[in-house]
Amino acid sequence: xxxxxxxxxTELKKTIGIIDVARDAGVSPATVSRVINGNPTVDxxxxxxVRGAIKKLKYRPHHAARNLPRGLTGNLAVATPRSxxxxxxxxxxxxxxxxxxxxxxxxxxxxxxxxTPPQLKRLLDAHTVDxxxxxxxxxxxxxxxxxEAMDLPVVVVGAYRQETRFTNFSPDYxxxxxxxxxxxxxxxxxxxxxxxxxxxxxxxxxxFRGFQEAIRRLGLVETGSxxxxxxxxxxxxxxxxxxxxxxxxxxxxxVAGSDHLAVGLLKAxxxxxxxxxxxxxxxxxxxxxLAELFNPPLTxxxxxxxxxxxxxxxxxxxxxxxxxxxPRRVVYPMQIIERKTTGVAPRR
Amino acid sequence: xxxxxxxxxTELKKTIGIIDVARDAGVSPATVSRVINGNPTVDxxxxxxVRGAIKKLKYRPHHAARNLPRGLTGNLAVATPRSxxxxxxxxxxxxxxxxxxxxxxxxxxxxxxxxTPPQLKRLLDAHTVDxxxxxxxxxxxxxxxxxEAMDLPVVVVGAYRQETRFTNFSPDYxxxxxxxxxxxxxxxxxxxxxxxxxxxxxxxxxxFRGFQEAIRRLGLVETGSxxxxxxxxxxxxxxxxxxxxxxxxxxxxxVAGSDHLAVGLLKAxxxxxxxxxxxxxxxxxxxxxLAELFNPPLTxxxxxxxxxxxxxxxxxxxxxxxxxxxPRRVVYPMQIIERKTTGVAPRR
DNA sequence: TTGTATGCGTTATCAA
DNA sequence: TTGATAACGCATACAA
Numbered sequence: 011x012x013x014x015x016x017x018x019x020t021e022l023k024k025t026i027g028i029i030d031v032a033r034d035a036g037v038s039p040a041t042v043s044r045v046i047n048g049n050p051t052v053d054x055x056x057x058x059x060v061r062g063a064i065k066k067l068k069y070r071p072h073h074a075a076r077n078l079p080r081g082l083t084g085n086l087a088v089a090t091p092r093s094x095x096x097x098x099x100x101x102x103x104x105x106x107x108x109x110x111x112x113x114x115x116x117x118x119x120x121x122x123x124x125x126t127p128p129q130l131k132r133l134l135d136a137h138t139v140d141x142x143x144x145x146x147x148x149x150x151x152x153x154x155x156x157x158e159a160m161d162l163p164v165v166v167v168g169a170y171r172q173e174t175r176f177t178n179f180s181p182d183y184x185x186x187x188x189x190x191x192x193x194x195x196x197x198x199x200x201x202x203x204x205x206x207x208x209x210x211x212x213x214x215x216x217x218f219r220g221f222q223e224a225i226r227r228l229g230l231v232e233t234g235s236x237x238x239x240x241x242x243x244x245x246x247x248x249x250x251x252x253x254x255x256x257x258x259x260x261x262x263x264x265v266a267g268s269d270h271l272a273v274g275l276l277k278a279x280x281x282x283x284x285x286x287x288x289x290x291x292x293x294x295x296x297x298x299x300l301a302e303l304f305n306p307p308l309t310x311x312x313x314x315x316x317x318x319x320x321x322x323x324x325x326x327x328x329x330x331x332x333x334x335x336x337p338r339r340v341v342y343p344m345q346i347i348e349r350k351t352t353g354v355a356p357r358r
Numbered sequence: 359x360x361x362x363x364x365x366x367x368t369e370l371k372k373t374i375g376i377i378d379v380a381r382d383a384g385v386s387p388a389t390v391s392r393v394i395n396g397n398p399t400v401d402x403x404x405x406x407x408v409r410g411a412i413k414k415l416k417y418r419p420h421h422a423a424r425n426l427p428r429g430l431t432g433n434l435a436v437a438t439p440r441s442x443x444x445x446x447x448x449x450x451x452x453x454x455x456x457x458x459x460x461x462x463x464x465x466x467x468x469x470x471x472x473x474t475p476p477q478l479k480r481l482l483d484a485h486t487v488d489x490x491x492x493x494x495x496x497x498x499x500x501x502x503x504x505x506e507a508m509d510l511p512v513v514v515v516g517a518y519r520q521e522t523r524f525t526n527f528s529p530d531y532x533x534x535x536x537x538x539x540x541x542x543x544x545x546x547x548x549x550x551x552x553x554x555x556x557x558x559x560x561x562x563x564x565x566f567r568g569f570q571e572a573i574r575r576l577g578l579v580e581t582g583s584x585x586x587x588x589x590x591x592x593x594x595x596x597x598x599x600x601x602x603x604x605x606x607x608x609x610x611x612x613v614a615g616s617d618h619l620a621v622g623l624l625k626a627x628x629x630x631x632x633x634x635x636x637x638x639x640x641x642x643x644x645x646x647x648l649a650e651l652f653n654p655p656l657t658x659x660x661x662x663x664x665x666x667x668x669x670x671x672x673x674x675x676x677x678x679x680x681x682x683x684x685p686r687r688v689v690y691p692m693q694i695i696e697r698k699t700t701g702v703a704p705r706r
Numbered sequence: 707t708t709g710t711a712t713g714c715g716t717t718a719t720c721a722a
Numbered sequence: 723t724t725g726a727t728a729a730c731g732c733a734t735a736c737a738a
Contacts, residue, residue, distance in 0.1 A: 025429060025485065027715050038725045043717060051723060073484040074422030074431055075715035078730045081373060083422055085470070107473065115476040120486055122433070123471045125455065128463040136421035137373065137731090138468055243651040277651050303591040303625050305653050375731050386709045391733060399707060423731035426714045485715090710737075715730105722725080 026067050035063035046071055073120070086114070086326065087139040089124040091151035097125050102181070102296055102315050103145065106167060109319025110143065117327060127152050134160070141326045143167060144176070149210045163329035165322050169212035177329070177338045179322040183213050183295075186311040186344030187220030190265045190293040191228065193309075193346050198355035199291060201233035203261040205246055205271050208239050217267050217295075233261035241267055246274025254282060262290065262355045269294035269301045269310055276304075276351065287353030297347055306350035313344040374415050383411035394419055421468070434462070434674060435487040437472040439499035445473050450529065450644055450663050451493065454515060457667025458491065465675060475500050482508070488678045491515060491670060492524070497558040511677035513670050517560035525677070525686045527670045531561050531643075534659040534692030535568030538613045538641040539576065541657075541694050546703035547639060549581035551609040553594055553619050556587050565615050565643075581609035589615055594622025602630060610638065610703045617642035617649045617658055624652075624699065635701030645695055654698035661692040 028046075032039040037060060044052050045060040052060075063069070077084040088110065090097050097103050114121055122139055124130045130153055133139055141163035147154065147170055157164060164176045169183055187204075194202055204221045207214040214237075225232050236253060238245035246266065254260065266272035272294035276286060284290045286306060294301055294310035301308040321340070328334055376394075380387040385408060392400045393408040400408075411417075425432040436458065438445050445451050462469055470487055472478045478501055481487060489511035495502065495518055505512060512524045517531055535552075542550055552569045555562040562585075573580050584601055586593035594614065602608065614620035620642035624634060632638045634654060642649055642658035649656040669688070676682055 025715085028717095029715080039716080040718085040725060040727095041723090044724090047717085053723065056724090070482075071484050072715050073486040075426060075730090076484075076717075078423060078426070078715080079717040081730070088471070111473045111477070115474050118480070120470045120480065121472070121477070122468045123436070124469070125459045126463050129459070129469070132466070132468065134418075136419050136424070138421040243647065247651065273648070273651055277653060280653060299591065300621070300648065303595065303621055305625060305628055373731085376733095377731080387732080388709060388734080389707090392708090395733080401707065404708085420731050423714090424733075426731080427733045429714070708738080710735105712733100712735085714732090717728105717730085719728080720726090722723105 025072070026069055027072070028069070031060065031063050031067055031069045034067060035060045082140050082330075083138055084119060085122050085139040086119045086323070087124060087133050087142045088121050088145070089130050089133065089142060090145045090147070091127060091130055091153055092146055092148060093126070097123075097145060102168070102298075104299075105315040106145075106319035106322070109316040109321075110323040112316075113320050113323035113327070119327065140330045141165070143322060143326055147212070148208075149212065163326055165326045165329070167319065167322050169216050171212060175337055177325060177334065179318050179325070179340045180342065181313045181315065181318070182341045182344045183216035184220035184223075185341075186295060186313070186346075187217045187265060188224045189344065189346045190295070190311060191221060191224035191230070193348065193352065194263045194265070194291060194293065194355075195224075195228045195230060197263075197291065197352060199230070199261075199263040200355065201231050201259075201261040202263045202265060203232065203234035203236065205236045205238065205249065205264055205266045205275055207241050207267045207271075208237065211241075213241075214267060217265075221265060234259050234264075238271065241271050243270045243274035243277070246271040247278045248274075250275050250278035251282075254278075260284075260290070263352070264290065264292045266292060266294050269296045269298045269308060271295075272308055272310070272351070273300075273304060276308075286351050289356055291352040291355070293346070293352060302349070309349045309352040310347055311344045312347045313342050315342070318342050373420075374417055375420070376417070379408065379411050379415055379417045382415060383408045430488050430678075431486060432467060433470050433487040434467045434671070435472060435481050435490045436469050436493070437478050437481065437490060438493045438495070439475065439478055439501055440494055440496060441474070445471075445493060450516070450646075452647075453663040454493075454667035454670070457664040457669075458671040460664075461668050461671035461675070467675065489513070489674045491674055496556075496560065511674055513674045513677070515667065515670050517564050519560060523685055525673060525682065527666050527673070527688045528690065529661045529663065529666070530689045530692045531564035532568035532571075533689075534643060534661070534694075535565045535613060536572045537692065537694045538643070538659060539569060539572035539578070541696065541700065542611045542613070542639060542641065542703075543572075543576045543578060545611075545639065545700060547578070547609075547611040548703065549579050549607075549609040549611070551580065551582035551584065551612045553584045553586065553597065553612055553614040553623055555589050555615045555619075556585065559589075561589075562615060565613075569613060582607050582612075586619065589619050591618045591622035591625070594619040595626045596622075598623050598626035599630075602626075608632075608638070611700070612638065612640045614640060614642050617644045617646045617656060619643075620656055620658070620699070621648075621652060624656075634699050637704055639700040639703070641694070641700060650697070657697045657700040658695055659692045660695045661690050663690070666690050 028039045028042050032042045144166045166176045166178045169180050170178045236249040238249050279290050294308045297310045297312035301310050376387045376390050380390045492514045514524045514526045517528050518526045584597040586597050627638050642656045645658045645660035649658050
């Protein structure tokens with residue numbers, strides 16, 4: 011009635027590990043490990059017994075310790091080499107993220123997100139992830155060469171350069187822009203402008219290529235194009251106002267590099283007394299949730315970005331497991347959604 | 359000329375570890391460890407020598423292995439117990455996230471993000487993070503009781519219940535809503551409606567409390583209130599249309615639970631032939647980047663959410679290190695930003 | 707100031 | 723089918 015299990019050194023153990031479970035179940039740690047990992051070579055009775063001990067002790071495996079012997083981490087990085095808010099101002103991100111999440115749900119990987127250069131740097135300096143999902147990369151972004159030099163699996167989502175070992179999944183910025191110009195041309199527009207991002211953006215390059223090609227092929231004239239530093243509302247607004255103030259010629263239609271840019275442009279046009287689409291047509295890019303609800307509803311370029319995120323994540327995991335040794339380059343088709351910011355060209 | 363270091367077993371080592379560096383530098387692993395951790399009790403010459411070896415071998419410490427002996431992971435969770443897109447449709451999230459990122463930049467913690475219940479479940483079942491930053495929690499969300507029962511540090515960002523061990527940082531939903539009603543009352547509005555989220559939302563509760571209190575205190579009359587399931591554009595639009603179709607009375611002003619809700623409402627009003635703000639005034643909540651650029655610019659409730667995110671993260675880290683043992687409850691003041699969706703009440 | 711030895715929680719190899 | 727035991731990469735008392 012007294013001496014049962016009355017150890018003198020009744021110390022308080024911090025975390026209960028696989029050894030504690032083994033002791034409680036009267037088996038070896040190896041057997042517990044087998045049960046945890048669903049190894050079939052375990053006697054059914056013992057398995058249930060061990061499971062009972064696991065629940066009883068509220069045992070929870072240690073993620074990092076589990077992966078240590080494999081030389082892996084069990085973590086995937088979702089990162090941008092640029093500024094903090096890019097991931098969220100990136101019009102596509104929320105949908106791509108949704109695709110990634112779906113894949114992770116059916117895996118055992120965790121997602122470690124880095125939204126600033128210092129965080130990315132840490133990810134590179136320590137073995138913290140088994141692979142990278144990279145977003146919004148621009149020319150000259152920090153740590154990209156370093157990443158190229160490492161042998162970690164990397165998938166870049168969005169436009170990227172050609173000479174690279176990275177696998178790349180990207181919306182068809184070029185084709186989407188072509189579709190926008192063609193739509194405008196069909197509405198009778200002859201003078202069309204491009205509101206594009208900075209030259210440091212691969213996405214800008216692709217959009218520019220598509221724009222130029224379509225303009226030339228259709229015999230149109232590029233008019234009043236604008237180049238901004240970021241694909242955000244404010245930049246689109248300011249650029250248009252500046253252009254107008256300086257007496258620049260206003261086209262009858264604009265193709266924007268992003269929906270946010272388009273919204274800024276729309277606002278600037280409105281503040282300038284221009285009616286949309288009577289006086290000016292505008293096409294966005296991305297079809298963010300807001301686009302449909304905007305006033306007026308935004309004509310824009312749409313693509314299945316959830317699917318893209320999903321495939322990117324699936325591919326990365328496959329690469330980690332030795333698949334897809336040679337870089338892949340996949341482009342996702344984009345199509346135009348005509349709403350209310352595009353109309354027949356005005357007679358000027 | 360032949361036998362120097364000519365081991366028979368010239369196997370290819372996978373990752374180079376602290377031992378390799380130690381051997382190359384002619385010191386013990388412990389000394390290398392000290393250099394890595396900036397331990398001052400290392401001779402300057404040796405330190406430089408070791409650093410040279412680290413660079414030469416391109417040695418990178420292993421994050422998980424480093425934290426194992428400490429019984430920690432070095433990871434923080436940023437999670438929501440709800441659906442995937444919540445984190446991104448949450449109007450506040452991008453700014454709060456910015457605050458968190460800033461703190462992480464100056465720490466050694468990594469951020470593992472979970473945007474789906476399965477991912478959250480994994481985080482709970484394995485020792486993967488040292489603490490939780492929880493977002494968009496609603497009544498009845500899965501795994502919350504489980505988390506409460508564990509002894510991991512947790513900080514909830516956004517409205518939450520009173521009876522909890524979790525520390526809580528939240529915008530002042532109640533006070534902000536009061537400010538909105540007061541503003542409207544000053545403009546002469548008497549019949550005011552609330553476009554609120556679902557009753558499962560703590561945020562809705564707070565907004566409702568503030569609304570009711572202000573309405574009663576100012577002697578106004580609640581008119582045409584709407585309750586939606588999510589704080590998104592679509593819901594606001596649909597609810598208003600349904601209400602109108604059913605012949606419900608339209609107030610002269612609406613207070614919305616979020617900017618996105620306000621945008622949907624604005625769109626519905628516009629489609630119904632109502633002018634803003636001549637026929638109807640609307641106040642949003644959150645002051646998302648879009649609000650200012652919307653057409654017309656949205657009057658809304660603003661707060662310093664970057665700061666809130668920053669303090670939440672700082673507090674969580676402190677908790678992990680043994681600080682703030684008792685739950686804290688911090689409410690961030692919100693103020694109204696009057697733009698163009700609010701005006702003098704029409705005579706009806 | 708530096709080295710040795712041990713432990714962190716788990717997997718995996720090899721016997722039994 | 724199960725059990726020792728050696729890694730996995732590193733930090734840290736304890737010695738020297």
